[in-house]
Amino acid sequence: MNNFSYIQADKAKEATAAKRDDKSAAFIAGGTTLLDLMKSNVENHDQLIDVNLLPFRGIEMTKDGLRIGALERMSDVGAHPLVAQQFPAVAESLLLAASAQLRNMASIGGNVLQRTRCGYFRDTAFPCNKREPGTGCPALEGDNRNLAILGTSETCIATSYPGDLSVALIALDAVLTLENAKGKQRQVPITKFYLLPGTTPQRETVLEADELIVAVTIPQTEAARKSKYLKVRDRASYAYALVSAAVGLEVQGGTIRAARVALGGVGAQPWRCSEAEKMLVGKPATEATFRAAAELALRGAKPREHNAYKIEMAKNTLVRALSEVAV
């Protein structure tokens, strides 16, 4: 970790302007991602801009859906009755993540921006295209057990976002509110927020250098109300997903009227399965239907030596999750 200076911003503008003026600065919220990366010298920032005093708070229902301030903590959002009742997949994705201590520190904005757990990325002794573009990707022939099988490139096969929340947010069509140094706000659907690695795995989101995440808004739908987050991992708690699924179904008289399907742990970014969703609508809510949807969702998967298991695991996870929300 290098030496850095630290400021606490009272106003959004103060924070965004400071970031615009210092290319090497970073915002800090809970610090649970940022400090780990700085301690291992994966990220080096000469200035930290503390955003915790900004008024990006609140969990409330608006006409566009549930609005969650970017600085709300994972634990508070996960336990909030509105979230638990109207958006169970979101609540579950938060409460199944990390540990209680981390959830108490970690913010929603920071969660969306957490970075890959690829072991090569997190150890500067290794080459890594994401950390140091052009140096190569040792994961292709190495430890790729936890890495992606969909949306990857020959440059990078990481699950760039390894967490849980965004998988649920992607399934439920959440929208991010961003604000830049000019004080201008824009709305970005989270389905358009993350970038695939292509030849530039270092570019992970469409967030501009001077932009802050202000809030996340999740539209209220029947499928969101009947949603679920299922996470498969190496131990019963406190582990990243090997595979996860966020699903929501609206079923009437045994027929699927609306479907939301996303996968975690398999995509280079949280993976929305639009084709599977389209296929599900109008079909009977049976295991056979879910199985067919799962096949579709994993079509085109490109496994490597140690992560081929994810294809079957992801299919089974999807089928299990869909079956459980269908009842």
Add this chain to the structure above:
Amino acid sequence: METNQKENAPTNVVGKPLDRVDGPAKVTGAARYSAEINVPGTVHGVLKTSTIAKGRITSIDTSRAAKEPGILNIFTHENLPKPAKTPKQIEKWRAAQSYLPMQDNQIQYAGQPVALVVATTLEAATQAAALIKVTYQVETPIDSYLDPKAELFDPQKIQSGKKDAHVVRGNPQQAYDGAALKHEATYVHAINHHSPMESAATLAVWEGADKLTVYEASQNVTMHQGNLAELLGMPREQIRVVTKYIGGGFGCKGSFWPHTILTVLAARAVNRPVKLALTRQQMFTGVGHREDQEQTLKLGATADGKLVSIVHTKKATTSPWDNYTESNGKIMDMLYACENYSTVYELARANVMTSVWMRAPGEGPGSFALESSMDDLANQLNIDPLEIRLRNYADHDHSNGKPWSSKSLKQCYTRGAELFGWDKRNPKPGQTRRGRMLVGHGMASATYPVHSSQGTARVRLFADGHAVVEAGATDLGTGTYTVMTQVSADALGLPPEKIRFELGDTRLPTAPGSGGSVAAGTVASSIMAAAQDVWDKMVKMAVADKKSPLYKAKPTDVKVELGRMFLIKDPKKGETLVAALGRSGQPDIEGSGTGRYGAGYEEKNFGQNGADPNNDNKEKKTGGHSMHSFGAHFCEVEVDPDLGTIRVTRWVGVHGAGTVLNLKTATSQMTGGAIYGIGAALMEDTFRDPNFARYTNADLAGYHVPVNADIPNMQVEFVPETDPYINLLGVKGIGELGMVGVTAAVANAVFNATGRRLRSLPMTPDKVLEAMRLPA
């Protein structure tokens, strides 16, 4: 002094579930771990380690680092003062790894120290270490025994020359070929890391040119002192090693590693106390590991399942210099009667540091192979897993023909089965469901040897009725402070709160470290012997004291129990040690003694054949008995056949380990041992990249150990067991026993649940799914 006591001593507090005496100090933060000790003027050391696994350093640029404020010195192989001797030059080097980095520009493993920064603050040293630029000439490393470039060789001796790499008895291959029933399987064990909560740490304080105190996270202060004395060319007495508290070690702090001597050398050069703690990442390449290994086990049996042959081979990775590997084969004779037996080790050199003993070294992975294969054999024969074990029960040690000093394995089987409800187990694999989950029940045996050991202790009883008891042992956090307080209390007839037990300092009487499960039995016996010295002195005093009820009695007619001296013939006639001492006007009385554990004890007290109590023949190296502790594990798992996850849902462990010194700490130890094994069974796995020979998950987010949610209610019991041959108190060590057999018990339960046999640890969901794809 020693007595020929054949019964175990009467107890009052020994065995009771006394709360930890060090508990309050730990929860209030008053307990200082090695890295928390503050000595005035202390400065901080930080290691920079090699990014590559093989090659040489061509240049080290410290110019930017040196400009950081507060930097006192930056040591590299170019300017670090040399030790008097390197480990290679030391005949009695007591450690697994014989290689000392930073002596030249060679790089032999990833994570090898290449520089040591000393600065006034930890932050400055950390920052400077990051700014050092090391340039390497890189060579292609060998990553493991599986590397196509690796060459397997016959090490002849393993474990630093202590054990033979070939053990053959009878005619195993021929017996196997002719066997009615044959079973052959290969078992793979992942690299495991000890990962104690407290990382390794050294605080080196030079008090003049020839006097050194080292506060070290050490499981064995005598070992650290001895190795430092050799490395520095100093008399032992000039070096003091102190370890008051340890936050777990599991073996990794019981060997000597480079950071300790590097810190000591740096401290001498900067003329300040230097404190250095390994980072969590450095713990993965700083203090050894359990090696990656595979075992092939061939079992030959008669048609009714009696073993006629065990043919065991092991392949494993070792370092470029040392032939360390766990001896997995040694447990086979403890559990089963079989006339024909062989075990052979083959190693391959790779660019890794030397691996080292890790809780139940050899017994852990060895029992995975043996107890899984026995389960298969039971299944082939369609008999209960307990039945196959009883049919092959070893009623003596077949490796040397000796009787057991005690063995309660059958009682453990019976009691464990009863507690678990083993009779309700469905013997047919893959048949029991709970919702979507497949439910399975499995069991396995545990055993661990009583390693011969000895140590000394000092007891000082004060006339006001308190005592200070001292032995240079260590407490891993498992209860040494507590159980030794209990032993002392009974020996002197005082309540535990009147005892102060001191450990963890080479100034105290020499005692064994915490390793090989010898500490409890040895140190308890040493204290007993020292107390008996006090008894003798007090009895002499009493029989000469007119005011004593024992006045004029013959000392041999007097017995001491629970701190009271009395006439054997008339027990009412007597008085307490403290009463007699109080009358004497003497403020205190001191005793010292040597305690022996294992074969050494038996030889001295029973003769080689356990017959002649007066035999004191020091020539004889082994006692008349084979000495081991035994146990049995029973577990239930739920396997999700679609998602591949395994959860342990029930656990019963029953053990026979002689006298239990403290039911609470002993139960915790056995529970912890089982949890440690569940970690190895289900999740612990360090991945070494095949191209870089460097770990890719070297932290506790990437290297999984069990969390609370992974652990069900654990039931642990001890069966009563008396063993007069092993030491004064009949104590058997329990540090490692609880872990032996655990991985197999889980694998056997998974087999019972799914009909699939998993032979590669850990049994992660990907491996389960792969197995589920194959027909049962």
